[in-house]
Amino acid sequence: MKTGNRVANTGSNSRNIIDHIISNTTTIEYMKLKEIKSFLEGMAPLAVQESWDNSGLQIGCSDKDIHKVMVCLDLTEAVLDEAEAIGADLVISHHPLIFKGLKSISGSTYQERCVRKAILSDIAVYSAHTSLDNILGGVNHKIASLLGLSSLRWLDSGESAEGCDEKCGGAAEKSCGEGTEGKCGGATTEKCGGADAVARASGSGLIGELKEPVAAAEFLRTVKTIFSVKALKHSPLSSTTTIRSIALCGGAGAFLLPQAVAKGADCFISGEFHYHDYFDPGTLLIELGHYESEQFTQDLLKESLERAFPELEIVKTSVNTNPQEWLI
Numbered sequence: 001m002k003t004g005n006r007v008a009n010t011g012s013n014s015r016n017i018i019d020h021i022i023s024n025t026t027t028i029e030y031m032k033l034k035e036i037k038s039f040l041e042g043m044a045p046l047a048v049q050e051s052w053d054n055s056g057l058q059i060g061c062s063d064k065d066i067h068k069v070m071v072c073l074d075l076t077e078a079v080l081d082e083a084e085a086i087g088a089d090l091v092i093s094h095h096p097l098i099f100k101g102l103k104s105i106s107g108s109t110y111q112e113r114c115v116r117k118a119i120l121s122d123i124a125v126y127s128a129h130t131s132l133d134n135i136l137g138g139v140n141h142k143i144a145s146l147l148g149l150s151s152l153r154w155l156d157s158g159e160s161a162e163g164c165d166e167k168c169g170g171a172a173e174k175s176c177g178e179g180t181e182g183k184c185g186g187a188t189t190e191k192c193g194g195a196d197a198v199a200r201a202s203g204s205g206l207i208g209e210l211k212e213p214v215a216a217a218e219f220l221r222t223v224k225t226i227f228s229v230k231a232l233k234h235s236p237l238s239s240t241t242t243i244r245s246i247a248l249c250g251g252a253g254a255f256l257l258p259q260a261v262a263k264g265a266d267c268f269i270s271g272e273f274h275y276h277d278y279f280d281p282g283t284l285l286i287e288l289g290h291y292e293s294e295q296f297t298q299d300l301l302k303e304s305l306e307r308a309f310p311e312l313e314i315v316k317t318s319v320n321t322n323p324q325e326w327l328i
Protein backbone atom coordinates (compact mmCIF):
# COMPACT_ATOMS: atom_id res chain seq x y z
CA MET A 1 0.00 0.00 0.00
CA LYS A 2 1.16 3.48 -0.75
CA THR A 3 0.67 6.33 1.63
CA GLY A 4 1.77 9.88 1.48
CA ASN A 5 3.38 12.37 3.79
CA ARG A 6 2.38 15.92 3.40
CA VAL A 7 4.60 18.62 4.90
CA ALA A 8 3.41 22.17 5.05
CA ASN A 9 5.55 24.42 2.83
CA THR A 10 6.49 27.60 4.67
CA GLY A 11 8.83 28.85 2.00
CA SER A 12 11.55 29.46 4.57
CA ASN A 13 15.12 28.18 4.33
CA SER A 14 15.93 28.77 7.95
CA ARG A 15 17.53 25.72 9.61
CA ASN A 16 15.54 26.37 12.78
CA ILE A 17 12.29 26.61 10.96
CA ILE A 18 13.00 23.43 8.94
CA ASP A 19 13.86 21.55 12.14
CA HIS A 20 10.64 22.83 13.63
CA ILE A 21 8.64 21.70 10.62
CA ILE A 22 10.21 18.24 10.63
CA SER A 23 9.57 17.76 14.31
CA ASN A 24 5.96 18.83 13.89
CA THR A 25 5.21 17.08 10.62
CA THR A 26 1.81 15.51 10.62
CA THR A 27 1.66 12.33 8.57
CA ILE A 28 -1.57 12.08 6.68
CA GLU A 29 -2.36 8.66 5.27
CA TYR A 30 -4.09 8.77 1.97
CA MET A 31 -4.60 6.86 -1.23
CA LYS A 32 -5.20 8.11 -4.71
CA LEU A 33 -8.73 7.49 -5.93
CA LYS A 34 -7.31 5.60 -8.90
CA GLU A 35 -5.60 3.12 -6.55
CA ILE A 36 -8.85 2.35 -4.75
CA LYS A 37 -10.67 2.15 -8.08
CA SER A 38 -8.03 -0.23 -9.38
CA PHE A 39 -8.42 -2.46 -6.33
CA LEU A 40 -12.22 -2.49 -6.61
CA GLU A 41 -12.07 -3.35 -10.29
CA GLY A 42 -9.55 -6.08 -9.66
CA MET A 43 -11.95 -7.59 -7.15
CA ALA A 44 -15.15 -6.84 -9.05
CA PRO A 45 -14.25 -6.35 -12.74
CA LEU A 46 -16.55 -4.08 -14.70
CA ALA A 47 -16.51 -6.67 -17.49
CA VAL A 48 -18.69 -9.02 -15.43
CA GLN A 49 -21.45 -6.51 -14.72
CA GLU A 50 -24.78 -6.89 -16.48
CA SER A 51 -25.11 -5.07 -19.80
CA TRP A 52 -27.74 -2.67 -18.42
CA ASP A 53 -25.70 -1.72 -15.38
CA ASN A 54 -23.52 1.30 -14.63
CA SER A 55 -20.98 0.14 -12.05
CA GLY A 56 -17.75 2.09 -11.82
CA LEU A 57 -16.51 5.57 -10.98
CA GLN A 58 -19.47 7.93 -10.95
CA ILE A 59 -18.03 11.19 -9.63
CA GLY A 60 -14.45 12.26 -9.04
CA CYS A 61 -11.07 12.65 -10.68
CA SER A 62 -8.74 9.69 -10.45
CA ASP A 63 -5.88 11.75 -9.01
CA LYS A 64 -7.95 12.83 -6.02
CA ASP A 65 -6.45 12.07 -2.59
CA ILE A 66 -8.71 9.87 -0.45
CA HIS A 67 -8.33 9.99 3.32
CA LYS A 68 -11.54 8.39 4.50
CA VAL A 69 -14.06 6.14 2.77
CA MET A 70 -17.72 5.58 3.54
CA VAL A 71 -19.58 2.53 2.23
CA CYS A 72 -23.33 2.28 1.78
CA LEU A 73 -25.98 0.33 -0.10
CA ASP A 74 -27.74 3.40 -1.52
CA LEU A 75 -26.35 6.89 -1.94
CA THR A 76 -28.85 9.37 -0.55
CA GLU A 77 -28.64 12.98 0.57
CA ALA A 78 -28.56 11.80 4.19
CA VAL A 79 -25.59 9.53 3.43
CA LEU A 80 -23.75 12.41 1.76
CA ASP A 81 -24.52 14.66 4.74
CA GLU A 82 -22.98 12.05 7.01
CA ALA A 83 -19.97 11.58 4.73
CA GLU A 84 -19.33 15.32 4.74
CA ALA A 85 -19.76 15.53 8.51
CA ILE A 86 -17.14 12.85 9.21
CA GLY A 87 -14.75 14.00 6.48
CA ALA A 88 -15.15 11.08 4.09
CA ASP A 89 -13.94 12.06 0.64
CA LEU A 90 -15.09 8.90 -1.14
CA VAL A 91 -18.43 7.13 -0.88
CA ILE A 92 -18.70 3.63 -2.31
CA SER A 93 -22.25 2.48 -2.89
CA HIS A 94 -23.63 -0.82 -4.13
CA HIS A 95 -26.47 0.71 -6.13
CA PRO A 96 -25.23 3.21 -8.72
CA LEU A 97 -26.16 6.83 -8.10
CA ILE A 98 -26.10 7.53 -11.82
CA PHE A 99 -27.91 4.66 -13.48
CA LYS A 100 -29.48 6.17 -16.56
CA GLY A 101 -28.14 9.27 -18.22
CA LEU A 102 -28.84 12.54 -16.44
CA LYS A 103 -30.03 15.28 -18.78
CA SER A 104 -29.85 18.01 -16.18
CA ILE A 105 -28.57 18.62 -12.68
CA SER A 106 -31.21 21.02 -11.55
CA GLY A 107 -32.00 19.43 -8.23
CA SER A 108 -35.46 18.20 -9.18
CA THR A 109 -34.69 14.57 -8.20
CA TYR A 110 -32.71 13.13 -5.33
CA GLN A 111 -30.15 11.75 -7.79
CA GLU A 112 -29.56 15.22 -9.23
CA ARG A 113 -29.31 16.73 -5.76
CA CYS A 114 -26.82 14.03 -4.73
CA VAL A 115 -24.68 14.62 -7.80
CA ARG A 116 -24.67 18.34 -7.11
CA LYS A 117 -23.91 17.89 -3.44
CA ALA A 118 -21.12 15.37 -4.03
CA ILE A 119 -19.41 17.69 -6.50
CA LEU A 120 -19.83 20.80 -4.33
CA SER A 121 -18.55 18.88 -1.29
CA ASP A 122 -15.69 17.33 -3.28
CA ILE A 123 -16.80 13.81 -2.41
CA ALA A 124 -16.01 11.14 -5.00
CA VAL A 125 -18.56 8.41 -5.68
CA TYR A 126 -17.90 4.87 -6.85
CA SER A 127 -20.51 2.14 -7.30
CA ALA A 128 -19.94 -1.61 -7.42
CA HIS A 129 -23.29 -3.10 -8.39
CA THR A 130 -23.68 -6.24 -10.51
CA SER A 131 -19.89 -6.28 -10.87
CA LEU A 132 -19.93 -7.17 -7.16
CA ASP A 133 -22.97 -9.45 -7.45
CA ASN A 134 -21.47 -11.65 -10.14
CA ILE A 135 -18.08 -12.57 -8.67
CA LEU A 136 -16.77 -15.29 -6.42
CA GLY A 137 -16.94 -13.91 -2.89
CA GLY A 138 -19.43 -11.25 -3.95
CA VAL A 139 -22.87 -10.23 -2.72
CA ASN A 140 -24.47 -13.64 -3.26
CA HIS A 141 -21.60 -15.50 -1.59
CA LYS A 142 -22.04 -13.20 1.41
CA ILE A 143 -25.71 -14.23 1.60
CA ALA A 144 -24.78 -17.90 1.18
CA SER A 145 -22.26 -17.68 4.03
CA LEU A 146 -24.88 -16.16 6.32
CA LEU A 147 -27.13 -19.13 5.56
CA GLY A 148 -24.29 -21.61 6.06
CA LEU A 149 -24.49 -23.09 2.57
CA SER A 150 -21.88 -25.32 0.96
CA SER A 151 -21.38 -26.86 -2.51
CA LEU A 152 -22.11 -23.52 -4.14
CA ARG A 153 -22.81 -23.39 -7.87
CA TRP A 154 -23.88 -20.50 -10.05
CA LEU A 155 -27.56 -20.40 -10.89
CA ASP A 156 -26.63 -18.90 -14.23
CA SER A 157 -23.03 -19.80 -14.87
CA GLY A 158 -22.49 -16.98 -17.26
CA GLU A 159 -23.06 -17.76 -20.91
CA SER A 160 -20.23 -15.39 -21.55
CA ALA A 161 -17.48 -17.46 -20.05
CA GLU A 162 -18.37 -21.01 -20.99
CA GLY A 163 -20.52 -20.15 -23.99
CA CYS A 164 -17.93 -17.90 -25.52
CA ASP A 165 -15.15 -20.44 -25.24
CA GLU A 166 -17.23 -22.87 -27.22
CA LYS A 167 -18.60 -20.41 -29.68
CA CYS A 168 -15.69 -18.18 -30.25
CA GLY A 169 -12.54 -20.15 -30.42
CA GLY A 170 -10.23 -17.75 -32.14
CA ALA A 171 -13.00 -15.51 -33.46
CA ALA A 172 -14.34 -14.10 -30.26
CA GLU A 173 -15.74 -10.79 -31.38
CA LYS A 174 -17.77 -12.16 -34.23
CA SER A 175 -19.43 -15.05 -32.44
CA CYS A 176 -20.03 -13.45 -29.08
CA GLY A 177 -22.53 -10.98 -30.36
CA GLU A 178 -24.93 -13.85 -30.77
CA GLY A 179 -26.85 -15.08 -27.79
CA THR A 180 -24.41 -13.90 -25.15
CA GLU A 181 -25.04 -10.23 -25.47
CA GLY A 182 -26.13 -9.79 -21.87
CA LYS A 183 -22.78 -10.72 -20.41
CA CYS A 184 -20.33 -10.17 -23.20
CA GLY A 185 -21.62 -6.88 -24.46
CA GLY A 186 -18.72 -4.63 -25.25
CA ALA A 187 -16.17 -6.76 -23.45
CA THR A 188 -16.03 -9.60 -25.90
CA THR A 189 -12.35 -9.68 -26.62
CA GLU A 190 -11.44 -9.45 -22.96
CA LYS A 191 -13.92 -12.08 -21.82
CA CYS A 192 -13.87 -14.42 -24.77
CA GLY A 193 -10.19 -14.63 -25.37
CA GLY A 194 -10.05 -17.42 -22.85
CA ALA A 195 -7.51 -15.66 -20.64
CA ASP A 196 -9.78 -13.80 -18.26
CA ALA A 197 -9.95 -16.15 -15.31
CA VAL A 198 -11.94 -13.68 -13.24
CA ALA A 199 -14.64 -13.45 -15.87
CA ARG A 200 -14.80 -17.23 -16.05
CA ALA A 201 -15.47 -17.28 -12.32
CA SER A 202 -18.49 -15.05 -12.67
CA GLY A 203 -22.16 -15.83 -12.76
CA SER A 204 -25.59 -14.80 -11.52
CA GLY A 205 -27.26 -16.14 -8.38
CA LEU A 206 -26.16 -19.21 -6.44
CA ILE A 207 -27.47 -22.57 -5.38
CA GLY A 208 -26.06 -24.43 -2.39
CA GLU A 209 -26.90 -26.96 0.30
CA LEU A 210 -27.59 -26.92 4.01
CA LYS A 211 -25.70 -29.57 6.00
CA GLU A 212 -28.98 -31.17 7.07
CA PRO A 213 -32.53 -30.82 5.80
CA VAL A 214 -34.61 -28.39 7.86
CA ALA A 215 -38.39 -28.19 8.24
CA ALA A 216 -39.64 -25.49 5.88
CA ALA A 217 -41.50 -23.52 8.57
CA GLU A 218 -38.44 -23.55 10.83
CA PHE A 219 -36.22 -22.45 7.95
CA LEU A 220 -38.49 -19.48 7.26
CA ARG A 221 -38.16 -18.34 10.87
CA THR A 222 -34.38 -18.70 10.70
CA VAL A 223 -34.20 -16.64 7.52
CA LYS A 224 -36.43 -13.97 9.04
CA THR A 225 -34.04 -13.68 11.99
CA ILE A 226 -30.79 -13.69 10.00
CA PHE A 227 -31.93 -10.90 7.71
CA SER A 228 -33.89 -8.95 10.35
CA VAL A 229 -36.99 -9.04 8.21
CA LYS A 230 -40.08 -7.51 9.83
CA ALA A 231 -42.54 -9.53 7.77
CA LEU A 232 -41.29 -12.35 5.59
CA LYS A 233 -43.22 -12.85 2.36
CA HIS A 234 -43.29 -16.38 0.93
CA SER A 235 -45.30 -18.65 -1.33
CA PRO A 236 -47.55 -21.33 0.24
CA LEU A 237 -45.72 -24.08 2.13
CA SER A 238 -48.16 -26.73 0.97
CA SER A 239 -45.81 -28.60 -1.34
CA THR A 240 -42.57 -27.97 0.55
CA THR A 241 -41.98 -29.75 3.85
CA THR A 242 -38.20 -29.69 4.15
CA ILE A 243 -35.44 -27.45 2.82
CA ARG A 244 -31.92 -28.45 1.91
CA SER A 245 -31.10 -27.13 -1.55
CA ILE A 246 -31.31 -23.33 -1.61
CA ALA A 247 -31.19 -20.98 -4.58
CA LEU A 248 -30.54 -17.32 -3.85
CA CYS A 249 -29.99 -13.97 -5.48
CA GLY A 250 -29.67 -10.65 -3.68
CA GLY A 251 -31.81 -7.77 -4.89
CA ALA A 252 -34.22 -8.34 -7.76
CA GLY A 253 -33.61 -12.01 -8.56
CA ALA A 254 -36.90 -12.99 -10.15
CA PHE A 255 -35.21 -13.35 -13.54
CA LEU A 256 -33.40 -16.43 -12.19
CA LEU A 257 -36.53 -18.32 -11.11
CA PRO A 258 -36.45 -20.67 -14.14
CA GLN A 259 -32.84 -21.62 -13.33
CA ALA A 260 -33.66 -22.18 -9.65
CA VAL A 261 -36.50 -24.51 -10.60
CA ALA A 262 -34.45 -26.29 -13.27
CA LYS A 263 -31.68 -26.97 -10.75
CA GLY A 264 -34.17 -28.49 -8.30
CA ALA A 265 -33.91 -25.91 -5.52
CA ASP A 266 -36.22 -26.51 -2.55
CA CYS A 267 -36.57 -22.75 -2.21
CA PHE A 268 -35.45 -19.56 -3.88
CA ILE A 269 -34.49 -16.63 -1.65
CA SER A 270 -34.33 -13.17 -3.19
CA GLY A 271 -34.98 -9.55 -2.42
CA GLU A 272 -37.86 -9.16 -4.84
CA PHE A 273 -40.26 -11.31 -6.83
CA HIS A 274 -43.19 -10.30 -9.01
CA TYR A 275 -46.76 -10.98 -7.95
CA HIS A 276 -47.27 -13.42 -10.80
CA ASP A 277 -44.13 -15.36 -9.86
CA TYR A 278 -46.12 -16.61 -6.87
CA PHE A 279 -48.55 -18.54 -9.06
CA ASP A 280 -47.19 -22.05 -9.45
CA PRO A 281 -43.56 -20.98 -8.92
CA GLY A 282 -42.12 -24.52 -8.94
CA THR A 283 -40.20 -23.92 -5.70
CA LEU A 284 -40.78 -22.16 -2.39
CA LEU A 285 -40.32 -18.41 -2.91
CA ILE A 286 -38.88 -16.46 0.02
CA GLU A 287 -38.88 -12.69 -0.47
CA LEU A 288 -36.66 -10.79 1.93
CA GLY A 289 -37.08 -7.26 0.61
CA HIS A 290 -34.45 -5.64 -1.57
CA TYR A 291 -32.61 -3.75 1.14
CA GLU A 292 -32.76 -6.64 3.60
CA SER A 293 -31.28 -9.05 1.07
CA GLU A 294 -28.30 -6.82 0.28
CA GLN A 295 -27.71 -5.01 3.56
CA PHE A 296 -24.56 -7.02 4.29
CA THR A 297 -22.96 -5.80 1.08
CA GLN A 298 -21.71 -2.87 3.15
CA ASP A 299 -19.77 -5.29 5.35
CA LEU A 300 -18.39 -7.02 2.28
CA LEU A 301 -17.07 -3.74 0.91
CA LYS A 302 -15.73 -2.57 4.26
CA GLU A 303 -13.93 -5.83 5.03
CA SER A 304 -12.41 -6.06 1.54
CA LEU A 305 -11.17 -2.46 1.60
CA GLU A 306 -9.76 -2.81 5.11
CA ARG A 307 -7.75 -5.85 4.05
CA ALA A 308 -6.39 -4.02 1.02
CA PHE A 309 -5.80 -0.65 2.69
CA PRO A 310 -5.26 -1.30 6.40
CA GLU A 311 -4.18 2.26 7.10
CA LEU A 312 -7.17 3.86 5.43
CA GLU A 313 -10.26 4.56 7.51
CA ILE A 314 -13.33 2.82 6.14
CA VAL A 315 -16.70 3.42 7.77
CA LYS A 316 -20.20 2.12 7.12
CA THR A 317 -22.92 4.69 6.89
CA SER A 318 -25.12 4.82 9.95
CA VAL A 319 -28.07 5.78 7.73
CA ASN A 320 -30.64 3.07 7.07
CA THR A 321 -31.39 3.82 3.43
CA ASN A 322 -34.23 1.31 3.08
CA PRO A 323 -37.02 3.36 1.46
CA GLN A 324 -39.68 0.77 2.30
CA GLU A 325 -41.55 0.58 5.59
CA TRP A 326 -44.19 -1.76 7.00
CA LEU A 327 -47.11 -1.27 9.32
CA ILE A 328 -47.12 -4.49 11.34
Ligand SMILES: [Zn+2]
Residues within 6 Å of the ligand: 095, 250, 251, 252, 290, 294
Ligand atom coordinates in the same frame (compact mmCIF):
# COMPACT_ATOMS: atom_id res chain seq x y z
ZN1 LIG B 1 -29.87 -4.25 -5.30
